[in-house]
Amino acid sequence: MFIIDYIKDIFKGLKSLLTGMRVTGYYFTHHKEIITEQYPDNRATLKMADRFRGEVVMIHDENNEHACTGCSACELACPNGTIKIINKFELNAEGKKKKAIDTFIYHLELCTMCNLCVVACPTDTIKMEPNFEHSVYDRSKLTKVLNRPGSKIKAGVE
Amino acid sequence: MNSTVIMFYCISAFILGTGILAVTTGKIFRSAIWLLFSMMGIAGLYFWMQMEFIAAVQIIVYVGGIVVLIIFSIFLTQKSGEEMPKPPLTKTIFSLLAAILGFTFSYLLIYQYGFNDGNAPFELKVSDIGLKMLDTGEHGFILPFEVISVLLLAALVGCIVIAMKVKSIEE
Amino acid sequence: MLSLENITNAVHEWLNATLNPNLALLSEFLIVGVLAIALFAVLGLSLVLMERKVAAFIQIRLGPNRVGPFGMFQTVADTLKLIMKEGLTPDGADKFLFNLAPYIVMIAAMMLLAPIAFAKGFQIWDINIGVLFLTAVSSISVIGILMAGWASNNKYSLLGAMRSGAQIVSYELSAGLSIITIVILTGSLQISDIINAQANGWWIFKGHIPVLISFVIFIIAVTAETNRAPFDLAEAESELTAGFHTEYSGMKFALFFLAEYINIFIACAIGATLFLGGWMPFHIGHWEAFNHIMDFIPSSFWFIGKTFFLIFLMMWFRWTFPRLRIDQLLNLEWKYLLPISLVNLLVVALMAVMGWYF
Structure with a gap:
């Protein structure tokens, strides 16, 4: 019947409104649920999320060795030309010429943190770090060289 | 003055x-x-x-x-x-x-x-006005009050009729 | 005991003793005006801050906390900023009406302050048609909004003004009808009579279910009349930038903003007066000791407490419910609120005639 439907409608509407108000009322009374990070104040204790992408870094071990073969797969994978790899040829122990990286140039100002280079890397030599404090006074400072000076490729990585 | x-x-x-x-x-x-x-x-x-x-x-x-x-x-x-x-x-x-x-x-x-x-x-007093409106005796205003009520009701019904959707013949 | 009533009486007597009656009346006008403006300023500052804090807590944020302890001076800083900004008048606007509109809204809000009883015996004008006066004057503010929307010469403003006009005109009906339920029960339009009728219990308890229904309808209608979310179609940010005050800046914008909050305060004050007993303390039947303790709390505290409770309720609505579409808005009013309040009015009339209330 029309009247019964009408009254049912009203009570259903009221109930759904009260459900909504219960949720917001819960948050209003439970202040420990607050998720705001007061950033510059809590800098010392700030913990970024594990999967936050702040910049690309190259993994170096304690012997200052990395796993980059200079294959430039990351350079090809990058959609906006953030990575530039300059290779050189080194003589290895057997006197053969071997390709190795000279500089791994990374333009942070162009990077969109899309993670495609990390996926493309066959030797897992680069990764994303959660550091986000990149502000500098000069744009040129954002062009970084990722391989550390004097570093060389790990033995056994082809 | x-x-x-x-x-x-x-x-x-x-x-x-x-x-x-x-x-x-x-x-x-x-x-x-x-x-x-x-x-x-x-x-x-x-x-x-x-x-x-x-x-x-x-x-x-x-x-x-x-x-x-x-x-x-x-x-x-x-x-x-x-x-x-x-x-x-x-x-x-x-x-x-x-x-x-x-x-x-x-x-x-x-x-x-x-x-x-x-x-x-x-x-x-305002209540006197209300009482006068419903007064059926001498100098009472019950008749004009009712006539105006009926007029307004007719206007309301007319508005609803004008605003109502006409159901098409197929329905 | 020091109460507001004693203070006002003392001031009145002192003024009449030292000045002649005309001058005394004039200086009383002045005092009331200054107090009203001071109240406006304090209310504007505190309500905006309260709104921002409530919004923040409901959305699991912290809200303003930089200026002063707990961000208490945030709104003062905002006001200073607004005062120093340039009040632009657009080139194609109707300049006279454009500049007049904020004052109309403000004056309407100020006039609404007159019959409200802030505490026992502390009322500017105990007019014999109190409630009717309130409903009448509150309909003036819509003119200011329409004026602002038209004079801005901006399509968003015009649309916002039209929406707001349609909304206020239709929701005035159910607000008025729910006010009338209390008028029927009390048998008077005067605010002081309505409050005195609640000395042995507030209407919301005495009138049980029908009054509760009209209270709910009143709160909904008043939320719509003050153009607040979920009925903020008039200034829907995502559709109309800011609705009727899109073109306003600086102090003129601040006046609109202030008037919105003053209107909320007044609407909640009316609600508290009609349904929650105004400045009447909370009494339970024959618990003499309990009632005596309640009497010790000053009446102004009761009034302010009830009003702020209702304001909090409205803020809670605002930050919980999504905005209605215009057809939903009008459906709600004409298909639900109005028929329900009409039937409810009949029930209350029957209740009042038969004496079925406590």
């Missing part, structure tokens, strides 16, 4: 001034606003007479109802912001004549009634 008389003349001047502005201004929206001020001035006059009930009803009906509806219809018309063309001279003359005629007619009516200058304090 004491302060209440001065106030009366101030309010009357306000009503007349805004009324004249309402008919002489070139923009239609502005004339609605001047009309609104004129209505508020009349409400002020009722307040001055200490007829608060009538004043409040004046504000509700004319300011909150009729002027808002007028403004609404102005909004819905095109070119409401443009200056209207000056009316031709004959139009002005005839409307002036009509206004003067209406004024003299009502003035004569009021003049012949001859109000006596009563100084008795005027105290009227």
Whole structure:
């Protein structure tokens, strides 16, 4: 019947409104649920999320060795030309010429943190770090060289 | 001439001034606003007479109802912001004549009634108005009240009929 | 005991003793005006801050906390900023009406302050048609909004003004009808009579279910009349930038903003007066000791407490419910609130005639 439907409608509407108000009322009374990070104040204790992408870094071990073969797969994978790899040829122990990286140039100002280079890397030599404090006074400072000076490729990585 | 008389003349001047502005201004929206001020001035006059009930009803009906509806219809018309063309001279003359005629007619009516200058304090409870409305005896207003109620009900039903969707034949 | 009533009486007597009656009346006008403006300023500052804090807590945020302790001076800083900004008038606007509109809204809000009883015997004008006066004057503010929307010469403003006009005109009906239920029960329009009728219990308890229904309808209608979310179609940010006050800046914008909060305060004050007993303390039947303790809390505290409770309720609505569409808005009013309040009015009339209330 029309009247019964009408009254049912009203009570259903009221109930759904009260459900909504219960949720917001819960948050209003439970202040420990607050998720705001007061950033510059809590800098010392700030913990970024594990999967936050702040910049690309190259993994170096304690012997200052990395796993980059200079294959430039990351350079090809990058959609906006953030990575530039300059290779050189080194003589290895057997006197053969071997390709190795000279500089791994990374333009942070162009990077969109899309993670495609990390996926493309066959030797897992680069990764994303959660550091986000990149502000500098000069744009040129954002062009970084990722391989550390004097570093060389790990033995056994082809 | 004491302060209440001065106030009366101030309010009357306000009503007349805004009324004249309402008919002489070139923009239609502005004339609605001047009309609104004129209505508020009349409400002020009722307040001055200490007829608060009538004043409040004046504000509700004319300011909150009729002027808002007028403004609404102005909004819905095109070119409401443009200056209207000056009316031709004959139009002005005839409307002036009509206004003067209406004024003299009502003035004569009021003049012949001859109000006596009563100084008795005027105290009227709102509940008396309500009782008078439902009074079936002498000087009761039950009949006009009911007639107006029926009229308004008819208007409401008419609005609903106009606004109702006509079901198509297939349904 | 020091109460507001005693203070006002003392001031009145002192003024009449030292000045002649006309001057005393004039200076009382002045004092009331200054107090009203001071109240406006304090209310504007505190309500905006309260709104921001409530919004923040409901959305699991912190809200303003930089200026002063707990961000208490945030709104003062905002006001200073607004005062120093340039009040622009757009080129194509109707300049006279554009500049007049904020004052109309403000004056309407100020006039509404007159019959409200802030504490026992502390009322500017105990007019014999109190409630009717409130409904009448509150309909003036819509004119200011319509004026602002039209004079801005901006399509968003015009649309916002039209929406707001349609909304206020239709929701005034159910607000008025729910006010009338209390008028029927009390048998008077005067605010002081309505409050005195609640000395042995507030109407919301005495009138049980029908009054509760009209209270709910009143709160909904008043939320719509003050153009607040979920009924904020008039200034829907995502559709109309800011609705009728899109073109306003600086102090003129601040006046609109202030008037919105003053209107909320007044609407909640009316609600508290009609349904929650105004400044009447909370009494339970024959618990003499309990009632006596309640009497010790000053009446102004009761009034302010009830009003702020209702304001909090409205803020809670605002930050919980999504905005209605215009057709939903009108459906709600004409298909639900109005028929329910009409039937409810009949029930209350029957209740009042038969004496079925406590």
